[in-house]
Amino acid sequence: MQGSLALEIQQILPEISLSIFGIAIILLDTFLVKSKRHVATGIALVGIAVTAVFTLGLVGEDGSFFSGMIVVDDFSIFFRITFLIIGALTILASSSYIARENLAVGEFQALVLFAIVGMNLMVASNELIMIFLGLETLSISSYILLGIKRADPKSNESALKYFLLGSFSSAFLLYGIALAYGATRTTNLELIGREIAAGSASMALIYVAVGLLFVGIGFKVAVVPFHVWTPDVYEGAPTPITAFMSVGPKAAGFAILIRVLMVAFPATYGKWLGLVWLSAVLTMTVGNCVAIVQSNIKRMLAYSSIAHAGYILVAVTTRNQEGVAAILFYTLVYALMNIGAFTIVALVGRRGDQKSHIDDFAGLGFKQPGLAAALSILLLSLAGIPLTAGFAGKFFIFRAALESQFVWLTIIGVINSAISVYYYLHVIVVMYMKEPTDDELPVAMTPSTLSVIALSVFGVLQFGMFPDLLINFARNSILGFR
Amino acid sequence: MPYSILTLITFLPIGGAALLLFMRKASTGALRNIALIVSLLALLLSLPLFSNFDSSNPGMQFEQSVAWIPSLGIQYHVGIDGISLFLVLLTTVLTPITILSSWNSIEKRVREYYLFMLMLETGMIGVFVALDFFLFYVFWEVMLVPMYFLIGVWGGQRRIYAAVKFFLYTMVGSVLMLVAIIALYFLNGATTFDFPSILANLQSGNLVLNSSQQYWLFLAFFFAFAIKVPLFPLHTWLPDAHVEAPTAGSVILAGVLLKMGTYGIVRFCLPIFPEATRELTPLISLLAVVGIVYGALVAMVQTDIKKLVAYSSVSHLGFVVLGIFALNEQGLQGAMYQMLNHGISTGALFLLVGMIYDRRHTRLIDEFGGLADPLPVFSTIFMIVTFSSIGLPMLNGFVGEFLILLGAFNANVTFAVVATSGVILSAVYMLWMYQRVIFGEVKNPKNKKLADLDFREKLLLLPLVALIFWMGIYSEAFLRRMDTSVNQVLQQVKSSAVVVKN
Numbered sequence: 001m002q003g004s005l006a007l008e009i010q011q012i013l014p015e016i017s018l019s020i021f022g023i024a025i026i027l028l029d030t031f032l033v034k035s036k037r038h039v040a041t042g043i044a045l046v047g048i049a050v051t052a053v054f055t056l057g058l059v060g061e062d063g064s065f066f067s068g069m070i071v072v073d074d075f076s077i078f079f080r081i082t083f084l085i086i087g088a089l090t091i092l093a094s095s096s097y098i099a100r101e102n103l104a105v106g107e108f109q110a111l112v113l114f115a116i117v118g119m120n121l122m123v124a125s126n127e128l129i130m131i132f133l134g135l136e137t138l139s140i141s142s143y144i145l146l147g148i149k150r151a152d153p154k155s156n157e158s159a160l161k162y163f164l165l166g167s168f169s170s171a172f173l174l175y176g177i178a179l180a181y182g183a184t185r186t187t188n189l190e191l192i193g194r195e196i197a198a199g200s201a202s203m204a205l206i207y208v209a210v211g212l213l214f215v216g217i218g219f220k221v222a223v224v225p226f227h228v229w230t231p232d233v234y235e236g237a238p239t240p241i242t243a244f245m246s247v248g249p250k251a252a253g254f255a256i257l258i259r260v261l262m263v264a265f266p267a268t269y270g271k272w273l274g275l276v277w278l279s280a281v282l283t284m285t286v287g288n289c290v291a292i293v294q295s296n297i298k299r300m301l302a303y304s305s306i307a308h309a310g311y312i313l314v315a316v317t318t319r320n321q322e323g324v325a326a327i328l329f330y331t332l333v334y335a336l337m338n339i340g341a342f343t344i345v346a347l348v349g350r351r352g353d354q355k356s357h358i359d360d361f362a363g364l365g366f367k368q369p370g371l372a373a374a375l376s377i378l379l380l381s382l383a384g385i386p387l388t389a390g391f392a393g394k395f396f397i398f399r400a401a402l403e404s405q406f407v408w409l410t411i412i413g414v415i416n417s418a419i420s421v422y423y424y425l426h427v428i429v430v431m432y433m434k435e436p437t438d439d440e441l442p443v444a445m446t447p448s449t450l451s452v453i454a455l456s457v458f459g460v461l462q463f464g465m466f467p468d469l470l471i472n473f474a475r476n477s478i479l480g481f482r
Numbered sequence: 483m484p485y486s487i488l489t490l491i492t493f494l495p496i497g498g499a500a501l502l503l504f505m506r507k508a509s510t511g512a513l514r515n516i517a518l519i520v521s522l523l524a525l526l527l528s529l530p531l532f533s534n535f536d537s538s539n540p541g542m543q544f545e546q547s548v549a550w551i552p553s554l555g556i557q558y559h560v561g562i563d564g565i566s567l568f569l570v571l572l573t574t575v576l577t578p579i580t581i582l583s584s585w586n587s588i589e590k591r592v593r594e595y596y597l598f599m600l601m602l603e604t605g606m607i608g609v610f611v612a613l614d615f616f617l618f619y620v621f622w623e624v625m626l627v628p629m630y631f632l633i634g635v636w637g638g639q640r641r642i643y644a645a646v647k648f649f650l651y652t653m654v655g656s657v658l659m660l661v662a663i664i665a666l667y668f669l670n671g672a673t674t675f676d677f678p679s680i681l682a683n684l685q686s687g688n689l690v691l692n693s694s695q696q697y698w699l700f701l702a703f704f705f706a707f708a709i710k711v712p713l714f715p716l717h718t719w720l721p722d723a724h725v726e727a728p729t730a731g732s733v734i735l736a737g738v739l740l741k742m743g744t745y746g747i748v749r750f751c752l753p754i755f756p757e758a759t760r761e762l763t764p765l766i767s768l769l770a771v772v773g774i775v776y777g778a779l780v781a782m783v784q785t786d787i788k789k790l791v792a793y794s795s796v797s798h799l800g801f802v803v804l805g806i807f808a809l810n811e812q813g814l815q816g817a818m819y820q821m822l823n824h825g826i827s828t829g830a831l832f833l834l835v836g837m838i839y840d841r842r843h844t845r846l847i848d849e850f851g852g853l854a855d856p857l858p859v860f861s862t863i864f865m866i867v868t869f870s871s872i873g874l875p876m877l878n879g880f881v882g883e884f885l886i887l888l889g890a891f892n893a894n895v896t897f898a899v900v901a902t903s904g905v906i907l908s909a910v911y912m913l914w915m916y917q918r919v920i921f922g923e924v925k926n927p928k929n930k931k932l933a934d935l936d937f938r939e940k941l942l943l944l945p946l947v948a949l950i951f952w953m954g955i956y957s958e959a960f961l962r963r964m965d966t967s968v969n970q971v972l973q974q975v976k977s978s979a980v981v982v983k984n
Contacts, residue, residue, distance in 0.1 A: 366591060385627065386620040395660075399554075402664050403672070410664075414657035421653050425630070425646060433634045433642050468551050475553075 008065040011072045012124075013054040014080060015117045021047025022113035029106025037105050041095040041448075044109035048088045055080050064126060068188050071126040074477040075328075079123040079255045082332045086248045086339065087116045089452050093343040094240035096446040100351055101238065103148055111148075112244065115141035119252040126263065128177040128187040131256050135173070135220070138249060139166050146237045146245070152352070158236030165219065165229045173216025179209035180264070192264040203268075210265050210272055214279075217260070221253035223313060224282040227306045231294075234302035239353060242298060243342030246305040247335035254312055254327055262319065269319060276317050277409060284310030284416040291423045297345055297358050300423060301338070304382060307420060308334055314406075314413050315397045321478060323400035328474035330397060333381075333389035333463050340456025341378045344371060347443045358427055363436025365428075368443060372431045374457050381460045383424040384417045389463035396471060486546035487527060488560045491574065492607045494524050499600035502593055510592040514585060517596035521578040521603065528574040532963075535567055540966040542613065542678065550617070555667075555674040560611040564967030565748055565818060568960065569610045569741055572825045575945065576737045577603045580730035582942045583833055587729060587840055588636060595636060598628035599730065606738050610745065615663045616675040619656070622742070626652055629731070629739065637726040644719075644726035651719040655706035662702035666754075669695065681753055685974070693757060700758035703751050704766075710743030713766075713803055714773030717796045724792035729836030732788070736795050737829035741821045744802050748814070752806070753974040760975070763807045764894075770807065771897050771904075773800030778907035782914070787838075787845045790915055791831045794871065797904055798824045804901055805886035809975055813889020814968050815961060820882030822960070823953065827870040827879060830946040834864050837939055841932050847915060852924035856932045861920045863935075863943050868916050870950045872909045878953035 009016070025040045025047075032039070055077060064071045090112055098105045118138030125131050143166065147159025181187050183205035184195035195201045218226040234242045261272060287307030294300035312330055315323040348364065348371075349356050365372040381388035394417060401410045463470050498520030505513055536543060542561030550558045562570060581599055588595050605625025612618035626649055634645030663675070670680050670689050683689035691699070709716045720740075724732050752759050777797030784790040798820070805817030837860065838853070839845050854861040866877070873879035883905060890898035924930050935943070953960060 366594075369594075380627065386623045391623075395664075398661065399664050399667075402661070402668055407661075407665075410661050411658070414661055415654070418650070418653045418657045422646065422650060425649060429634060429642055429646065432631065433645075466551070468553050472553055 008070075011058065011061070011065045011070055014051045014058075015120050015124075017051045017054055018047060018113045018117045018120070021050070022110040022117070025106050025110040025113070029104075029110075038095070038099065040106045040109045041091060041098075044091045044113055045088065047113055048084055048091065052081070052084050055084065068190075069127050069130045070124055072124060074479065075255075075259075076124040078328050078474065078477040079251060079331075080120050082251055082328075082335060083116050083119045083123075083248060085332070086244065086251070086335045087112055089335075089339045089343075089455065090240055090244040090248075092448045093243065093339060093346065093452040094238070095448045097238065097240050097346050101149060103238070108145065108148060111141045111145050115145070115244070115248065119248055122252045123255040123259075126189045126259070128180065128189065128260075131260075132170075132173060132177060134252075135256075136170065138252065139170065142166075142241075142245060142249065145241045146233060148241070149238055152236070154236035155238065156236075158233045161229050161236075162233045169216050169219030169226070171216075172212050172219070176209045176212030176216055179205050179212065183209065189259060189264040193266060196265065196267045206265070206268060207271055210261075210268055211275070213260055214257075214272065214275060217253050217257045218279065221250050221257070221309050221312075222306050223279050223309050224286045224306065227283070227286070227309075230306055231299045231302040234305070235296060235298045235356075239298065239342055239346035239349060239356075242302075243339045243346075246301070246342070247331070247338050250305070250309060251331035251335065254309075254316070254331060257316060258324060258327065261316070262324075266319075273317065273319075276313055277406075280310050280313035280317055280409065281412055282310075283307065283313055284413060288416050288419045288423075291420070294423070295358055296356050297361070297427065298342075298353075298356050300358065300427075301341060301345070304420065304423070305338065307416065308382075310416070311394060311397055311413060314401050314409055317406060317409060318400045318404040320400055320404050321475070322396070322403055324478045325471060325474040326393065326396035326400050328477060329463075329467070329471050330393040332470065332474075333393050333460065336456045336459040336463075337378045337381045337388075337390055340453055340460070341375060341382065343449055343452045343456070344375045344378070347371070347445070347449060350443070358430055359434075359437060361427060361430045362434040363431070365432035367436060371443060371445075371453075374453050376428050376431070377457050378460060379424040379427055381464065383421045385421075387461070387464050389460045389467070392464050392467040392471075396467075486544045486560060487530065488544050488562065488570075488607075488611045489546055491524055491527050491531075491570070492560070492604055492611060494527065495520060495577070495600040495603035495607075499597045499604075502597050502600070505593065507593050513593050513596055514581070517600060518578060518581050520600060521574075521581050524603065524607075525574040525578055528571055531562065531567060532571060535564075535963055537564065537963045538966060540564075540970040545613075547613075547676075550614075554616075555672075555676070556616045557614045557674075557676055558617060559614040559676055559678075560617075561613050562611055564964040565971070566610045566745065567963060568818070568822050569738070569745055570607055572741070572822055573603060573606045573610065573738050575949075576733060576825065576829055579829070579833070579942045579945065580733045582938065583733065583836065584728065584730045585938060587836065591635065595632070598631050602628040602632070602734060606734075606742070609742050613677045614675050615666070615677055615680075618677070619660060619663060622659075623653075623656055625739075629735070632731040632734075633723060633727045636728040637731070638728075639726070640722070641726045644722040647719045648723040651709050651716070652706075655709035658702045659706035662699045665695075665702075666699060677750070681974075684754060691755070696755045696758040697761070700751055700755035700762065703755075704747065704762075707743040707746040707751065710746070711740060711799050711803060712743070712796065714769050714776055714796065714800065717773065717777075720796060721789055721792045724795070724832075725786065725788050729832060729839070732792075732832040732836075733829045736791075736832060737825040740795065740799055741825060744799065744806065744817065744821055747803070747806055748818070748971060752809075752971055756975045759807075760809070763809060767804055767807045767890075767894060767897050770800045770803035771900050773797065774804065774901050774904035775907070778904050778911060782907065782911040785846055785848065787835050787847055787915065787919070788832070790847075790911065791828060791835060794908065794911065795824070795828055797908060798828070798871075801883060801886050801901065801904065804890055804897065805882075808886070808889035808893040809972065810889050810892050811969060811972060812885045813893060814972060815964055816882050816885025816887075816889055818964050818968060819953075819957070819960065820879075820886060823870070823878045823882045826946050826949050826953070827867050830863075830867040830943060830950075831871060833943060833946075834860070834867065837935065838932075842928065847918050849926055850919040850929060851926065852920070852922045853929060853932070854920045855924055856930060857934050859935045859940065863947060864916065864920065866947055866950060868912050870954070872912050873905060876951075876954050878950050878957075880954060881957045 121134030608621030
């Protein structure tokens with residue numbers, strides 16, 4: 001038994017290491033004088049690096065551990081790596097933001113690590129209870145992170161809104177879990193699937209359970225009509241946390257959505273297909289159309305992130321291997337471009353995020369050509385212009401959709417993509433074609449923000465021009481899936 | 483695979499653009515020189531394409547093919563035939579001219595301006611040489627970005643509106659084309675985006691598209707191309723973009739960008755969807771004819787010379803589409819020829835308009851009159867270009883229009899008759915405009931002391947005037963090289979239609 005326990009522990013070493021580093025940061029923070037506390041950023045980064053080593057050590061592992069609570073497969077490892085990348089970029093991007101806004105650095109970075117632990121547990125589980133625990137770990141960390149600017153009413157509003165709606169959605173999720181358990185006497189996804197296939201479960205309960213689970217997860221990934229919290233929460237949150245929220249929990253939410261729908265409820269495909277199809281169409285359309293009229297860039301990117309959730313839902317609808325691979329590809333490249341864009345937004349926003357109006361970007365194109373060019377590339381990628389990763393991602397998604405013969409869904413998707421060009425271009429218009437409205441000093445860059453921007457732009461172009469590497473990795477990651 | 487000179491020609495400009503990025507912003511002279519040298523080098527490299535082109539070979543020449551995204555069967559595959567050869571040359575000829583034309587008129591953000599000009603050149607050449615659907619789409623879209631900046635940053639009063647409109651119109655069309663491309667890829671067995679191999683599968687019967695597939699895919703492709711052409715009633719972005727763009731932008735827009743639409747139709751729509759092509763011919767020809775007459779009538783009432791030229795483009799491109807859908811040798815050859823003519827003469831017209839705009843900062847016809855007196859050289863060249871545009875014999879426009887009308891008469895007499903009225907109307911609006919601007923007394927005192935063309939301006943008009951005469955007198959040199967490719971396209975349209983019907 002000893003040997004097997006060691007083996008089991010090894011599977012959750014990434015989460016253990018993240019937790020230890022997180023706790024260490026908090027402890028250290030209390031003993032350090034204020035001027036030294038910024039070492040937390042460095043420690044958090046080391047923590048991510050150490051965790052990355054443990055995570056990569058799991059590549060190729062396949063099996064379930066802790067009585068089926070934890071599953072390790074390439075699918076979960078892909079997402080764990082994605083989360084580490086998201087975490088590293090968030091930590092790097094936030095270091096100068098924390099200094100500028102005078103936030104508590106220790107708590108901030110530790111909570112980012114805990115949030116990653118939550119996301120990791122969500123994707124590395126085949127068990128509804130475990131998924132719920134992971135989700136709560138993530139949610140509680142994010143409630144605090146959203147409200148970490150304690151003196152800022154907007155930040156408080158953001159945290160409170162997310163807390164209220166988040167608990168609400170957790171209740172839906174729990175109710176769904178309870179019903180699924182009631183119908184099948186298990187919370188294990190594979191067993192649920194088997195029970196349904198065996199025909200021994202009450203289908204009425206199952207349908208309601210699928211609906212409630214979709215609602216619960218739909219809240220987290222912000223698909224229409226469960227998206228209303230997004231703009232307010234994103235606008236009020238500290239900008240690096242907005243970036244984190246728009247990519248991390250979203251990726252985790254989609255990962256569990258795929259697992260729940262495809263492992264536990266493949267038999268009800270005919271039933272949930274219509275639901276997801278409609279939600280995809282609404283999510284894309286509402287997100288894009290409302291983004292057009294936004295004047296605050298954080299709100300615009302919030303609606304844009306809703307729209308992007310819609311594209312990913314298109315891929316969920318397809319239910320084929322290529323679609324799932326496309327989701328993996330998309331969540332990673334979306335994380336790169338969104339974190340990059342939000343990092344620049346945070347920089348331009350200056351102290352207190354006062355300059356988050358799109359018009360505040362006027363003239364940036366010629367005042368700070370490098371920064372503006374980087375933002376332009378990231379926005380063009382979000383818009384899906386070829387040679388960027390955003391285009392490659394959409395290409396894979398729509399390709400998968402056409403493979404499953406969803407012609408109309410694809411057409412609605414590409415038209416939405418064309419609509420989205422309008423508001424992304426608007427920012428570029430303002431940067432390059434309008435004269436600056438004030439004599440603000442140039443934005444101060446730090447090595448850490450510079451590296452985030454450089455990495456995201458590099459990733460966007462690399463995976464845009466040569467997507468083979470990443471898409472093949474994504475394809476291999478889902479071979480053992482289902 | 484052997485390496486092709488086309489790759490060098492395509493990517494040389496963007497290499498030059500990268501070079502500009504590392505130069506000091508303030509040294510505008512050096513920036514201009516480098517941009518000009520790079521574009522001239524591209525021109526020089528493209529000349530052997532003309533001389534070494536084998537006009538008896540209907541297939542692709544100067545081909546290169548390298549795997550790009552192997553997991554999807556996407557290749558970097560380039561090559562040219564008689565259809566694309568001259569469009570590549572048109573691009574390499576017009577680009578240095580436009581770069582030279584903006585020598586003095588672009589004062590602000592010079593580095594970025596030339597950067598985008600060179601990026602644009604790469605995009606345009608790429609569209610004409612790409613033989614892989616994915617690659618074609620990439621160039622087609624990416625080319626929008628520099629053009630958007632050229633209009634939006636260096637354009638006129640309503641430049642932002644025009645730039646965004648231009649981008650969105652093209653974008654809506656092209657995303658549908660993307661769906662069609664992916665659909666075609668799946669129908670072909672999801673192994674390749676390579677245009678020649680998909681075409682070969684169609685011809686050998688390995689890939690059969692049923693009527694409704696042909697119909698919808700044709701429409702998706704055609705919609706994207708028709709917006710670009712622009713075919714009536716999708717033309718509304720064009721007057722805005724043309725008028726607001728800086729002179730060089732207008733020249734490139736009219737000269738090359740519009741041709742991408744007609745090129746796409748000939749390259750992809752006709753051979754891949756022969757049955758749909760034949761079925762939709764009456765409708766498209768009707769739209770083309772409406773465009774011819776409508777464009778001409780609207781051009782007639784314009785008070786702004788640039789707008790007049792812009793609307794004349796709608797009319798001229800209507801001729802090109804009519805020629806293509808005559809689906810016979812004269813019509814298609816005339817259309818190909820007219821694409822070049824329009825690029826040269828409308829390009830020259832925009833340059834001339836830009837030259838008087840630089841002098842007077844207005845383009846309103848009323849402001850001028852009697853320019854023959856102070857500007858004799860300008861007036862002479864303007865006259866030649868005007869005649870070329872209305873199709874006077876011995877000049878290039880005549881050959882194209884004549885062939886198109888010949889083809890159109892063979893295909894459908896009614897359309898041809900109505901289209902002929904467009905020729906007359908074009909003579910009316912062009913000559914009337916010429917008369918009001920050039921002849922008579924110099925009424926406006928501001929026009930009395932205008933300086934005639936300087937050396938630079940003469941230099942950049944000279945090659946265009948030479949081409950106008952050359953293509954008018956010795957059209958054989960051009961038509962011979964188009965001949966086999968044009969016939970092959972027609973063969974594909976006709977023969978495949980029979981196969982499908984069986």
